[in-house]
Amino acid sequence: MKAIVLLSGGLDSSTTLAVAKKQGYELYALTFRYGQRHQWEIEAAGRIAGHFQVTEHRIFDVDLSRFGGSALTADIEVPKDRDLEEIPRDIPITYVPARNTIFLSLALAWAEVLGARDIFIGVNALDYSGYPDCRPEFIEAFERTADLGTRAGVEGKKIKIHTPLIHLNKAQIIKKGLELGVDFSLTSTCYDPSFKGEACGKCDACLLRLKGFAEAGIRDPGKYRT
């Protein structure tokens, strides 16, 4: 059975890929060059795809920086050294408008063409829950949209959006990833656009990663600026 796996090159999507592999799917990894300033993650996605020997890794261009509205795509400073307790309360400036809706829609197109009915996405509702498009109810609504808007759905072949990490915290994700053979030294998490192999250690994404490794009691193999 073929599955599309959204692969950003970060810790969550790499673990999600490992879960899909463990479940026996034939892997089609999909990475978006969406105008993210932290483009380094695209190379990380390539390393992870190679590590897990996916059947195909496709990098798809969809330049969301043309719309802007996020610190990840527009010239807005990435917040640093925020209090982790504060992070989930609001939708952060690193939220990219409609990003997961767009990414899942494009995955859906590829799934239809491949004849795949399974799409994996590494969204997570616990840590960093300020992103609306990481919630279970969003995923359910998208599944319904997918069933109604595609040939597969009309033909009664339900599209399943798999979210194996949705109820795990970062420490649990890290442990699961390690169990399943993820080499976290290959992943890229940092949001800082000046990141080039050395993470800032201060943006929300770095802080959550560091906290996750600390809670898991595991050394983060990532390189950080000193």
Next chain:
Amino acid sequence: MKAIVLLSGGLDSSTTLAVAKKQGYELYALTFRYGQRHQWEIEAAGRIAGHFQVTEHRIFDVDLSRFGGSALTADIEVPKDRDLEEIPRDIPITYVPARNTIFLSLALAWAEVLGARDIFIGVNALDYSGYPDCRPEFIEAFERTADLGTRAGVEGKKIKIHTPLIHLNKAQIIKKGLELGVDFSLTSTCYDPSFKGEACGKCDACLLRLKGFAEAGIRDPGKYRT
């Protein structure tokens, strides 16, 4: 109030733009260069956007031909001279996988950044109802996805997907368009990739257009190959 209007350059989206204008919205027209072989329609969209003096007309690149699976994007012959009675029975080969889901997702991103809550799309459930992503239930499911997956939705600002043509037949759309000042000579309907200002008159899209004008008792100002 700002509205995003999906504008392909065809008859339906042009009439939809006219409806949005009539309703007093500030118009942001969005056209996709999605790898359609009948690229001529993008120029038509520019003419229509100019005719209706939209605030902004944006052409966005999202190359769905990379996924293929449709006669509109892949090297598959566009069907000609089909029986119009047969057309609605199956999903046609000109169906582009997940196209409207993708287009609405991208419109949603722009709407979020602009602070717009209204998106217009010229889908139609009567003529050519073989497209699953033109049905009212698909649109409703997408609206729910949009509310759950965006900052606007979380803040209680409902996203409305307007489908003013959904229950009209082609003749009714043409009459409405004329009432609202659409110059149909500016529009482009033909699916034939060799179309360059002269429609084939034989593909499904041409046949439905010709039938619509005939039923409306109005002369089609489009140019056809003789």
